[in-house]
Amino acid sequence: MIALERRPNSSRLWLYATPVLAVFLTVLSGAVLFSLLGFNAIEALTAYFISPLRDSYGLGELTIKATPLAIIAIGLAIGFRANVWNIGAEGQLTLGAITGGGLALLFYGAEGPWLPPLMLIGGMVGGAAWAAIPAFLRTRFNANEILVSLMLTYVAGLLLSYLVTGPWKDPMGFGFPRTRMFGDEALLPTLFAGSRMHIGFPIALVTVAAAWFLIARSFIGFQIKVVGLTPPAAGYAGFSNAWIIWATLLTSGALAGLAGAIEVAGPIGQLTPSISPGYGFTAIIVAFLGRLHPLGILFAALLMALSYIGGESAQIELGLPLAVTGVFQGMLLFFLLASDVLVHYRIKLRPAREGV
Amino acid sequence: MTKLTRRSFSALTLAAGAAAAFPARAADPLKVGFIYVGPVGDFGWSYQHDQGRLAIEQELGDRVKTSFVESVPEGADADRVITQLARSGHKLIFTTSFGYMEPTNKVAKNFPDVMFEHATGYMRADNVATYAARxxxxxxxxxxxxxxxxxxxxxxxxxxxxxxxxxxxxxxxxxxxxxxxxxxxxxxxxxxxxxxxxxxxxxxxxxxxxxxxxxxxxxxxxxxxxxxxxxxxxxxxxxxxxxxxxxxxxxxxxxDHWAPYYVERTKAVLDGTWTSGDVWGGFNSGMxxxxxxxxxxxxxxxxxxxxxxxxxxxxxxxxxxxxxxxxxxxxxxxxxxxxxxxxxxxxxxxxxxxxxxxxx
Amino acid sequence: MDILAPILISIIAASTPLLFAAIGELVVEKSGVLNLGVEGMMLGGAVIAFIISVETGNSALAIVAGAAMGAMMAGLFAVLTLGLLANQVATGLALTLFGIGLSALLGQGYVGTPLTALPKLNIPGLTDIPVLGPVVFGQDVLVYLSFVVTGLVAWFLYRTRAGLVLRSVGENPHAAHAIGFPVIRIRLFAVLFGGAMAGLGGAYLSLSYTPMWAEEMSAGRGWIALALVVFATWRPGRVVLGAYLFGGLTLAQLHLQGMGSSAIPSQFLNMVPYIATIVVLVLISRDATRIRMNAPASIGKVFHPDG
The missing domain is CATH 3.40.50.2300 (Response regulator)
Incomplete structure (x- = not known):
């Protein structure tokens, strides 16, 4: 009978080897899946993993897609470490897009180089304010933040829809639900000619570094860890659960709002009813794929972005339906998540006894 | 006509590079790309556009090769998918949702030799036509x-x-x-x-x-x-x-009956007679x-x-x-x-x- | 009063899929597992139930198949999270992505195929009673089943020894393990049950609510079901309340729009069910001690006997 035995220490080797193993298994089973459906497996896998990375344009696109995922996931991971379950990052992102984009509209025609930074800060404030609602209701009325943050996501989406069909509608836009395009100086600068890669990715890198410092070195990082592991111990140590809930929700809300502002000030350049293709939810997967560690999250965000872009190129190059790419993406995630077990456990063969 | 600013210049070289990577021989079929906002299986808007795509394949056979990307959210992703279609040698690209308007026009600037057809929008360019149905x-x-x-x-x-x-x-x-x-x-x-x-x-x-x-x-x-x-x-x-x-x-x-328009526009590209324009077709167009x-x-x-x-x-x-x-x-x-x-x-x-x- | 009965029937239709999915997830969470893949499992159940119904014409078989598909997808989740100790939150989300793709793949040939809705109960005499008749005696089998299941779950959790064991596993798996309960096996059954119920919710969508198959037809109902479990503070009776409150408010805001109260923009009326759910949750959560008694303490945490 096969059993899992906990390692006394996490395996350093497997920590790095498991992603490789998972990718290998995905490639293998992907080959089987594609072949069964009548596609050339080699071509499909090339389209998935190689095509998007072939040139600087592709790499730039990868960073554009990974930027919001990484930034949001960093914030969520800080909360998840403290057992604070913010499932509503998508709504906080939307609010950040509204407040950030709203500033671009407010100062339309009077832009300056000061505007993009102001928009990013505005986005953070908006996202944090939206996250403050579940924080307040949780600490004051004990209302579960999973429900509140999730429901507020729908509310945020409808609010955005109201604004772009109503008061903020482009006066020259023939009544279509979108704002005017922001002025050029309200947009984030791009980094290279011929690529859409913009300053958002460096911001994501800075966020990763800051989170790393916060978690590993600062006192609040320590507090979060203690609360996450044993809530009562936090009480003995003299800091309150409520403070941690506020801190983590506001942080994750601000970062999600930042991501929203980056999206509208970066690749989109206006407010429309659909700002995010579900980044706030995908970032939850990214946070855990990255094992809640900032550096891991960065890699997980890049990998997740690749799986979306690869799915598109597989559709274009081979006519693979989206359904297949969705199944394949699911498999990739399953393998990655399952192989984690090898980091903390070793597989042992032992005589059958109690079914574990 | 666009002026040859630095930005469009770099874009032009980019497009030229892409064209060189996918040399088009005379015998090669015309690649026609589609981008849909919903799944083709929605039995609604995207489904009907895909019927139009299938009509092109049926009508023009070996002379064309079509591909599509479905469920592409309006926003930053649309920009990338349209660019990917253009870079992979598609010479005619149908972008079938209003929300693709800005991305279509942005990408079109970078690919002057690719023809774009945007559904239900009002922004046009020399290589961006618009179409909608009454x-x-x-x-x-x-x-x-x-x-x-x-x-x-x-x-x-x-x-x-x-x-x-x-x-x-x-x-x-x-x-x-x-x-x-x-x-x-x-x-x-x-x-x-x-x-x-x-x-x-x-x-x-x-x-x-x-x-x-x-x-x-x-x-x-x-x-x-x-x-x-x-x-x-x-x-x-x-x-x-x-x-x-x-x-x-x-x-x-x-x-919604897009087939006649799609076939006609694809033929126009094949014959070299495609020009930008705006078609708002009703009963008389068959749309x-x-x-x-x-x-x-x-x-x-x-x-x-x-x-x-x-x-x-x-x-x-x-x-x-x-x-x-x-x-x-x-x-x-x-x-x-x-x-x-x-x-x-x-x-x-x-x-x-x-x-x-x-x-x- | 002849408007009342159809409104009530509409509310029942809107609430039943939520009730199925939420009551299943409640059992899962009571055992200490959090499966966020409800949306994916609903779609799986919806597509399989539809295919079987179209191919065989046998709606009983279709319902069973829908439940089985949900359970199979939950089984995959169980292998990963209970067997290989993968993170539950991420695995559940991945299951949703997987389910959207898989259901679309399986349903490709069935888009645009019509289907006759599940037959409604019709008891001459009883069904003809005004208002009450069609509401109580004029539903299809899945609606009755949703209430039977809710009752059974309540009875099982609070009146049986096995239910007590399941709850204790959710509270403190290590203690339960020490006493000798097979923690993993109990959680496996809970997860499979949750999947089967999500599958039934999906089957209700594609066989009764809107008898057809279209990709992503669940349109986020799996997420609402997840929120309703929290809303219900993990109590079966309140799941019914939550599902019917949400379904009722969805209908109510549509009726409000229809009555011409569009001085309020429709987006704000569309917000009503979500905001009202938050408000009611706040009202019932204020008594902190009662919430703690019901929320499973070990929810979402990986269990391994070595600790």
Whole structure:
């Protein structure tokens, strides 16, 4: 009978080897899946993993897609470490897009180089304010933040829809639900000619570094860890659960709002009813794929972005339906998540006894 | 013409590089790309565009090769997917949702030798044409059926997103129905989604419960048709012939029929005669069709509807010819005048007989 | 009063899929597992139930198949999270992505195929009673089943020894393990049950609510079901309340729009069910001690006997 035995220490080797193993298994089973459906497996896998990375344009696109995922996931991971379950990052992102984009509209025609930074800060404030609602209701009325943050996501989406069909509608836009395009100086600068890669990715890198410092070195990082592991111990140590809930929700809300502002000030350049293709939810997967560690999250965000872009190129190059790419993406995630077990456990063969 | 600024210069070299990577020989088939906002299996908007794509393949065979990307969210992703299509050698790209307007035009600047066709937008360039269908013509014909057949004088109208196209449809329908029966009132319910079968069914039920005996929809799923069938009221299908979902309820459907346009434009690229432009096609272009009228409808009513169809087709009847009053009872389109396309394109007011006010 | 019965029937239709999915997830969470893949499992159940119904014409078989598909997808989740100790939150989300793709793949040939809705109960005499008749005696089998299942779950959790064991596993798996309960096996059954119920919720969508198959037709109902479990503070009775409150408010805001109260933009009326759910949750959560008694303490945490 096969059993899992906990390692006394996490395996350093497997920590790095498991992603490789998972990718290998995905490639293998992907080959089987594609072949069964009548596609050339080699071509499909090339389209998935190689095509998007072939040139600087592709790499730039990868960073554009990974930027919001990484930034949001960093914030969520800080909360998840403290057992604070913010499932509503998508709504906080939307609010950040509204407040950030709203500033671009407010100062339309009077832009300056000061505007993009102001928009990013505005986005953070908006996202944090939206996250403050579940924080307040949780600490004051004990209302579960999973429900509140999730429901507020729908509310945020409808609010955005109201604004772009109503008061903020482009006066020259023939009544279509979108704002005017922001002025050029309200947009984030791009980094290279011929690529859409913009300053958002460096911001994501800075966020990763800051989170790393916060978690590993600062006192609040320590507090979060203690609360996450044993809530009562936090009480003995003299800091309150409520403070941690506020801190983590506001942080994750601000970062999600930042991501929203980056999206509208970066690749989109206006407010429309659909700002995010579900980044706030995908970032939850990214946070855990990255094992809640900032550096891991960065890699997980890049990998997740690749799986979306690869799915598109597989559709274009081979006519693979989206359904297949969705199944394949699911498999990739399953393998990655399952192989984690090898980091903390070793597989042992032992005589059958109690079914574990 | 665009000036050769630094930005467009780098874009041009980029496009040239892409072209070099995919050398096009004369014998190579023309690659035609499509980008859809929903899944092709939605049996609505994206499904109908994909029918158009299949028509190109069927009609032009070896001379073309088509590909598509489905469920592409409007926003940053659209930009990338359109670029990917252009970079992978597609010379004609159909972008089939209004929300792709800015991305299409952005990408088009970088690929001057690729031709783009954007559905339902208003931004054009030398290599970006726009096309849309005058679905309101179909709504006008549907109004005749409703004007003749409603007994409660209450019509329910399920709205998706309050954009001018939907408002225009409500107005054309209401105006037409009230020309026949001035007691008709039309009540819209907005679900703020294009596609949510359950919610669409719920909206239909709410409207029927409030006395509507005819249901119109400007959302994509056949759920309202099913609801109408179950509740024994009449309805008009959307996007495709939905009769099988409501054999007795389904009076007709206003069908999106993109195939003729898609085939024609693809041929134009093959022949080298493609130029940018704006096509807003109605019955006369084949883009809008009424699906076969339900055989249970009174013959006289069907005849009247068909006559209107023909008159619109021949240009003898314009759905928005005055006098048309707005909700306040003021004449908005004067007697003898017809609303110009510019006015229709941005329509954001209701005609008399619609309940409620335009959202937003 | 002839408007009341159809409104109530509409509310029942809107609430039943939520009730199925939420009551299943409640059992899962009571055992200490959090499965966020409800949306994916609903779609799986919806597509399989539809295919079987179209191919065989046998709706009983279709319902069973829908439940089985949900359970199979939950089984995959169980292998990963209970067997290989993968993170539950991420695995559940991945299951949703997987389910959207898989259901679309399986349903490719069935888009645009019509289907007759599940037959409604019709007892001459009883069904003809005004209002009450069609509401109570005029539903299809899945609606009755949703209430039977809810009752059974309540009875099982609070009146049986096995239910007590399941709850204790959710509270403190290590203590339960020490006493000798097979923690993993109990959680496996809970997860499979949750999947089967999500599958039934999906089957209700494609067989009764809107009898058709279209990709992503669940349109986020799996997420609402997850929120309702929290809303119900993990009590079966309150799941019914939550599902019917949400379904009722969805209908109510549509009715409000229909009555011409569009001085309020429709987007704000569309918000009503979500905001009201938050408000009611706040009202019932104020008594902190009662929430703690019901929320499973070990929810979402990986269990391994070595600690």
């Amino acid at each position: 679905f309101y013509e179909g709504r006008y014909v549907a109004g005749i059926l409703a004007g003749r057949l409603s007994k409660t004088n209450k019509i329910g109208y399920i709205g998706s997103i309050p954009i001018p196209e939907v408002i225009r449809g409500i107005n054309a329908f209401t105006h037409s129905a009230r020309k026949i029966n001035p007691a008709i009132e039309v009540t819209p319910i907005w679900v703020n989604e294009w596609y949510n079968p359950g919610k669409e069914a719920d909206a239909a039920k709410a409207l029927i419960d409030q006395g509507a005996d005819i249901i119109l929809q400007h959302t994509d799923s056949p759920a309202p048709v099913q609801t109408a069938e179950e509740r024994g009221v009449l309805c008009v299908g959307q996007a495709s012939n939905m009769e099988r979902f409501g054999p007795t309820a389904h009076m007709t459907a206003i069908v 809008v069709e009424m699906s076969p009228y339900n055989k249970n409808l009174p013959e006289a009513v069907v005849a009247e509807a068909k006559a209107a169809e023909q008159a619109i087709h021949d240009g003898k009847l314009h759905p928005f010819s005055g006098p048309i009053k707005n909700q306040a009872g003021e004449v908005a389109i004067a007697d003898g005048a017809t609303a110009p396309d510019g006015e229709l394109l941005g329509m954001n007011w209701y005609v008399e007989g619609v309940n409620g006010k335009v959202p937003g």
